[in-house]
Amino acid sequence: MFSCLSLEFLESGIGSMQIEEKKAKDLFQDRIFTLSNFLSVFRVLLLPFFFQSTFDYAHNPANLAAFFASLLYALAAVFSDYLDGLFARLLHQETTLGRYLDPVCDKLVTLGGLFVVTIHFDFPSWILIVYFIREVLGVWLGGYLYLKRGLQGRPNWWGKFGVGIVAVSVVWYMSLPYFLQFGAPYAFLLYPVISAYVLLFVLTAGVVAYVIRYWNIVFHPEAIELDPENKKQARKYQKI
16 A cells, blocks of 8 residues: 655755655564553553543542542553653653654543543533544544655644643543532632633644644645754654
């Protein structure tokens, strides 16, 4: 399906780079079994335990052990997300596979968390659907950039901020029964829907930012000159 033939040379200046297709198997030419990749997969493996403890808590809000277990799994997922990038840099284990595995695992974990609070704690289902569509499009764009353009997309701050907002929203919605039972230190904590609409804003801003960044790369590659010395350009995408 995907050939190794280059699409075309960008001839608009010295130092320009070639946009070319890749094969999916090329992802596995780097090291696979790294600590960073393990941590990425680890947070996905936490999901079944998170689902079970949250189910137990949702059906019995007095079961505080289940509530704190859910919080522990959520915090472990967030912490592992920070650690996998840190260890990849410190141990020089950054790979093409890892750069794709990390955001894919993030998507699975965030979708799993939002799904749970939608089912059990009344997170707006339509925002979950919007988030799901956005993440599917993100996976498609990342795969397309790699396989058809030979580029590694760079995450923007909206995407990183969005993952953090998802974590806050999941914990906030899970905590609502606790606040209703024992009282909330601040009145606004009884309205976790605030976080849902903040997330919606961040999602919208992130989509706009990605469209602006990648429109020409996807649809008009002949108009793009990739200069390996251009640091500003390297913050957006890099040649693989």
